[in-house]
Amino acid sequence: MKLGKYLLGIALAASAFGASATTTITGTVDYGGATVGTSCDGQSESQQPVFVLTDGATIKNVVIKAGGGADGIHCTGSCTLSKVVWNDVCEDAATMKGGSGKTMNVSGGTAYYASDKVFQHNGIGSTVNISGFYANTIGKLYRSCGNCSSNGGPRYVNISSTTVANVSASVVGVNSNFGDIAKIRTLKVKGWTKGSPAICVAYKGVQSGSESSKIGEQWGTTACNVSTSDITAY
Known part of the structure; x- marks a missing residue:
């Protein structure tokens, strides 16, 4: 894993933690085991995703916190989810x-x-x-x-x-x-x-x-x- 990609993942994780906005992933982002999340409104289908993965994107080693899973991860093309953990799935x-x-x-x-x-x-x-x-x-x-x-x-x-x-x-x-x-x-x-x-x-x-x-x-x-x-x- 290249240091630059690791640091990028940590920076994105820090910005996403507790935020209400969706994070868009392009390329490969390794969160290094960081915990992130937005909110959760039960089974409401109007919730936004925590992450949107563009075509060809990969997200790795991220934990989505309980109470912060919203509509999870949206894959808009081909994508890879590697070692992603949902502590409590929302929608x-x-x-x-x-x-x-x-x-x-x-x-x-x-x-x-x-x-x-x-x-x-x-x-x-x-x-x-x-x-x-x-x-x-x-x-x-x-x-x-x-x-x-x-x-x-x-x-x-x-x-x-x-x-x-x-x-x-x-x-x-x-x-x-x-x-x-x-x-x-x-x-x-x-x-x-x-x-x-x-x-x-x-x-x-x-x-x-x-x-x-x-x-x-x-x-x-x-x-x-x-x-x-x-x-x-x-």
């Missing part, structure tokens, strides 16, 4: 907004207390890769948008070498009618028995103004590329 931890051909890579990191979901996927034709992640006390780890404006698909998610605990809804939710595909491998789930919690649930996605409907948990389908051998209870 969502991170949202993928990048469009066709773009990828959000989540490498390592931790999220606690997401009453709804950790990762929200809005960008049509894009991919979210989650590897080496840990989440505890969450509704869902990942959900492709069920009722976005001009909604459609497909959206893709790949999950590997990841551990979750205390999942209240399902690990993953995808819209099978939009061609979404979830590929899940080497997933550890605390206390898992088949169906509890659900691993991959298919939905019927809809347009903004109505609510998507649940189809149910699926195994070995196009939408839910996962088998029981991919899941380990602990």
